Amino acid sequence: MYGEPALPQDFVSLPYANPDAxxxxxxxxxxxxxxDSLNxxxxxxxxxxxVNLLTVQSLLGRSYDEPFTLYAVLAESVExxxxxxxxxxxxxxGARFSDGSPVTLEDVIWSFETMGTEGHPRYRNAWTKIESMERVGERSLRFTFTEPDRELPLILGLRPIVQRAQFDVSAGGRPFADSSLEPVIGSGPYRVSTVDPGRSVTFTRVEDWWAEDLPFYAGQHNAQEIRYEYYSDLAVAFEGFKAGLISVWREPNAARWNDSYDFPAMNDGRMRQVEIPHQRPSGMSGLWFNTRxxxxxxxxxxxxxxxxxxFERINTLVTGGAEPRIASxxxxxxxxxRPGAAEGRVADLLAPFADDLAPGALSGEVLPDSDGRNARRNRRTALRLLAEAGWQPDAQGQIRNAEGAxxxxxxxxxxxxxxxxxxVAAYVEDLRRLGIEARMNVIDxxxxxxxxxxxDFDMTHSLRLMSLSPGNEQYLYWGAEGVEQPGTRNxxxxxxxxxxxxxxxxxxxxxxxxxTAAVRALDRVLMAGRYAIPLWFSPVSRMAIDANLHFPETLPIYGDWTGFxxxxxWYQE
Structure with missing residues (x-):
């Protein structure tokens, strides 16, 4: 995205992969x-x-040891x-799909156009910025853009490429936009081998995979088989892990990490605990308001x-108080x-919007003090704000508007x-004491x-992950089109x-x-918007794993993330 790629042209593997695995x-x-779908x-x-991770490739591949650098994969060059x-x-x-057929420029052209017009909304924003897509050689494709967007060449390089013939309706193929349990044919290292609808899916490594000798993939995709088992809830899944049915368990709760791993397989060495640090953004795990x-x-x-x-009481109740609160x-x-008032380039970017920014965007003061000793003061402030917005307690303490609702x-x-x-259960009780009726609804x-x-919700929990290279996807998260267009991440x-x-x-x-200044300015506007009630995050990933599983000593800056x-x-007894 900026500067030069970190790796030389003759690199033998990514720095966090073991080519001898x-x-x-x-x-x-x-x-x-x-x-209920494989598309x-x-x-x-x-x-x-x-499905996307293992069976489908893009023209370029990402190194997760750099904030945003891509290397040639399906493409041999980019200009x-x-x-x-x-x-x-x-x-x-020489690129081939998993059924042995060649990956052609027609497959690439069809994939770009179809993803952009019939695919998930996340693909459409970039497609609208393409002025022309033209074949300029036997194996070359050129895109010209309608507007300045320095990320577009990278975004297009990461678009999934699938087999056109599979979706050729005139030749008996199925419509691309129809949900189906028929596996999508890609050129990735694995193919879907068995499916138990809704319960499990198994991926088997493609024999003589066409890209296995590319330096980019040296030391990657070492497992012969990868299987995903679906469980009704976390507790049942954890019991499956303890019984040896699951290879890896990511533990999100610091309290459980310290007191729930005393079981036979862990004690006799068949499993082990590891912590993987990372330098990626916290993202936002929180309870999101539907401002519509x-x-x-x-x-x-x-x-x-x-x-x-x-926050302090609920964090102590749920995680033992071990995790820090998400502050941005x-x-x-x-x-x-950065803490405090906006300065320098950040202040300059926000200045044209100063009169309309929500309180705290420029000063940086948004989150209330989460110290439990301030809970009573916070409740008083909450009642004052509700009164300003037209919500007052009645004689029984129930908060109502002017119409009595x-x-x-x-x-x-x-x-x-x-x-x-x-x-949420603890939060609902706090709200009830304040005179607000909230109801938790748990669905499949x-x-x-x-x-x-x-x-179709009032409030929900979601985790909005963020990378070190935020860009066009931010429109999908926060863009005005997502206010009414279904299926965006806004x-x-x-x-x-x-x-x-x-x-x-x-x-x-x-x-x-x-x-960096633009991202920090965006961060301030989002925090001041009070779109979510922030929960907590962990600066490390806690993983309990089968003792036969191993990973390289050199870790990517993203830690336990896509690409790791x-x-x-690899598996080695």
């Missing part, structure tokens, strides 16, 4: 919920994460200009409900907003999230996807010109310094 063995992962590239249905007004990819000779609905369209109501959340969307990284709402949660459910994954895609219904301006500044920045497990791990 043995191949073979089986990894089994646990997932909570279910799935992750459309809005319909819910597909396993592994652009200093303004990045165009990008040209040349397809690598009253009264959450009023920042004062959102602030009152934020004040009512006794890009916390734990150089991209996060009570302040009541539903908190929609996904089945299996016991830690979040415990947090299919219903949850359907309702959140349609923004759960909160953010509609703020300052947000879109900061994203635009990110995409046109020509130096790392300007880019299962990609660089």
């Amino acid at each position: 043995p191949q073979g063995g089986r990894f089994v992962f646990a997932e909570v919920g279910s799935f 992750p590239f459309i809005l319909r249905g819910s597909a396993p994460w592994g 652009t200009d200093s303004a990045r007004s165009f990008v040209e990819f040349t397809l690598r000779e 609905r009253a009264p959450f369209d009023d920042w004062r109501v959102r602030e009152a409900l934020l004040l009512a959340f006794d 969307y890009f916390g734990n990284s150089v991209l996060g907003m 009570p302040l009541a709402f539903e908190i929609l949660l996904l089945q299996g999230q016991s830690e979040i459910q415990s947090s 994954s299919a219903q949850y996807v359907q309702r959140t895609n349609a923004y 759960l909160a219904g953010v509609h703020d010109p300052a947000v879109e301006a900061m994203i635009g500044a990110m995409l046109t920045a020509q130096s790392d310094e300007d880019f 497990l299962p990609e660089t791990w």
